[in-house]
Each structure stands twice: as C-alpha cells, then as structure tokens.
Amino acid sequence: MQFKNRALKRMFGPVKSQATKFARIFLISATALSLIVPNAAITTAQAQQKKGLPLVRDAETEDLLREYAKPIFRAAGLPAGQVEIVLVNDKSFNAFVPDSRRMFINLGVIMDAKTPSEVIGVIAHETGHIAGNHLVRMRQAASNAQIMSVIGMILGAGAAVAGATTGNSSIARGGAAAITGGSSLAQRNFLSYRRSEESSADQAALRYLNIVGVSAQGMLNTFERMADQALFSAQYVDPYALSHPMPRERFNALQNRAKKGKYFNKKDPQRLQLKHDMVKAKLLAFTSHKNSVYRAYPEKDKSLPAQYARAIASMRADKLSRAVKKIDALIAKGPQYPYFYEIKGQALLEGGKPKAAITPFRKALALYPGNPHFEIWLGFAMVASNDKSYLKEAKGLLTRALRKDRYSMTGYAQLAIANARLGDKAGADLATAQSHMARGDTRSAQRYAKRAQQALKVGTPAWQQADDILSIKMPQARRR
Structure with a gap:
C-alpha cells in the first residue's frame, strides 16, 4: 500500500528488513518509552549516583539517532558497532562519552534541537573526543551496576570542574559530593575538559561534517547558545555547557572555520x-x-508531528477508544510506518486489551522485520493475553529478540513467564536471573541462576549462561 501523502512517502520509504545491532546496549529498561520513563527525570549528579541514570528505550528515537550517527562514525574511522548510543530520560541539553564505546544523549538534545544538523553536530563533537582518545578508559570489567554509579561520578566531576571554572563554589561542592566515597574509580579523571581537547573535538567535528556533507550551522547554533550561557549563573546553564565549556573566543574561531566549509549553507533534507x-x-x-502537549501542538496545528503528539497524549490521558481513534487516523495517513502500529499496540496493551494488541504489533514487525523492540512487544502481548496457544510463539519471539537486545529487563521477565507456563522451570529461573542482571541486581540474579543451574544439564548453553552470572564476583563490603 502506498502513502497518501508525498511528504510521508519521502520520510518513511521502505523500512530495511535488517535486525538492528544498535539495541545491544546495557540498560535498566523495557522496550518502549512509556513503560520505562520514570515519573520525573533525575537531574542531579548525587541522585544519579544513588539511583542510576534514568535511561529509556524507544525504537523510533534510536533509529533516528543511528541514522544521524552512522555516517559520522564512519567518517571518524570508528569500526562499525563500536559506539553505542544510550538515551537518558532528562530534558536538559546534555551528551557525554564515558569511554570509547558509549555515547549518552539526553532526550533534551533532540527536544531542544530545531534541525537534524544540531543533533548531528553534537554527535560529531562527541565522536571527536572518542576518535582523539581524549578519554581515560574505564575498567573494561566493570559490571552494569558499577557503570551506573560511574556515570554519576562522571557528571559529578563535570559539575566540580564547571564550578571551579565559573567560581561557583556551590556547584563545585555539589560535584565533589558526587565523586567522593573512597572508590578507586572515583579518583580517575573520566572526562577531560581541557580547552585543547575541546578545540580538537571541534575541529574533528568540522572534518566529519564536511566529509558527510552536513552543514556545520547546526553545531554552531548549539555552541553559540553555550557561549552565551557562560554569561549567566551556572545553575541555569545546560549541563552540556558546563561539561563542554565554550568560551566566546573559541566559538569565534570555530565559526570562522565553519563558514568556509562548502556545505555551510546546505539545508537538512x-x-x-x-x-x-x-x-x-x-x-x-x-x-x-x-x-x-496541547500548548505546543494545538488542535489547529494539522501537521503530522502535531497529530502524533496529540495521539500519544490521548493514549496516556484519555479513554482507550478515543486514543485508538486518533492513532487510527495516523495509520490512515501513514499505513507503512511501523511506529504508528507500535503506538496502537502499546495503547491496547496498556489499556487492558493485550490480545487485541497482537495484531498491530504483528503489523509493525512485518513492516520492520527483525526489530527486537517489536519482537518483545509482540511476545509481551501474547504472554499477557493468557492464551496458551500463543506461548510457544511468544517464547520464540522473545528468545530471538534477546539475542539481539541482551539487556531488556521486560524481555527477560516475559520470557520467564512464558517458560513457567510451558513447564520449563529452569528456563524460567534463568530468564528471571537475566532480568535481574539487566536491572543491575547481581545478588538476586545469582540466586536465580544457581537454582536454574541445578536443574540444567552441565555444559549446555543455558547452563553456561547461568554459570556466567554465577562467576561474577560480588564487591566486598567495606570495613570501617
């Protein structure tokens, strides 16, 4: 079926039928945005250190960021699959790289950016830090739970540096509080904010943008705002401006060089x-x-993004029938766009109609074969339907999806339920252990892994998976 709108056809086009490797990132989340977004984003370094970063998963957002980042990574000479982008549920404008393998981007980066090139510019700058080896390497053997606390330390170090730079003692103390505690990891410099390295990342970003044919105007817009914010109290400045200080003189030098690029006046497609x-x-x-949502996208706004926003807002606040009606109107305009079917399935699943959710999730997967998010959604709906006839198919979907997305807490939880209902107690225990691992709860994971291993045949893949969890050493309690 063809699109009824030329803009939709240009935007959506055929969806490639390839399984994404992008989803193989450590997360404490499920498969879709509303199921995992906390009620309030945690923004302080201290809270992040205690509770972990509020991370989110969304197939559509990840797909867009992958499209932005892939050519930049290639231009920087980074091997395919080396860098994974992780979404942080925070509306402030911030992005950072703790090592050579992960790039954390706040939702606020996308929400604040008016154009794609603004986000691409941020990705290009962060890629410059990775390609330039500006980062102190984190311990490769760090567990997921350790990594979460390390990220809090990173942000704390950024706040301390920013406080010292701006002369704001309260920020410096707040940052220092986030990185104290006696840990040897906390004594490392996870990120370097030296001006030379920031300038080097700027220049690298310009090279990458020129190689891929993207205007540097978007990056300049972002950095100009950062330079302007340096004039105001640091408590009102975006975290990105604190961790990546942009003095006006550096911005002027960057601007002069950027304007010489042959793609500077090029518009985003x-x-x-x-x-x-x-x-x-x-x-x-x-x-x-x-x-x-309705203030930002009033009813008089008939654009597709506005209708999308209002449909999702309705899904979260209105009766199911009203929300489905709005979503069906979207599907009528873009019948080949898989994410509209995902939203419909999510509305039905969360509205207490899991069996009805199977059809839209199946359609989303048909339009985007191999997408692990959709496979987990579909498996979830099948398990939640309480229809035994779906259990074997659900188990197959969830197992296949988790080979590609090994850190989906919801995926493992639903697989555990499916295994239990199919009479596979050992498989249920193993999946429960893996769910706890995805959450960062090693102690609970090992308890279930031990129980699973006792019922599994020695040397089998399942037995080995349980053994891998049991082989993780728990940190020793600190003596006082």
Missing part, C-alpha cells in the same frame, strides 16, 4: 527534518503533561 520533528513530538508527548 525534508525527509530527515520530518523524521526529526516526529521524534521530537513523540518525546514531548511521552514526557509531558497533556496540557503542555
């Missing part, structure tokens, strides 16, 4: 701009009150 606007609308709808 309409197709990419529409995809950006769609994701931006989606994120606002999932992270804001319905009233805020």
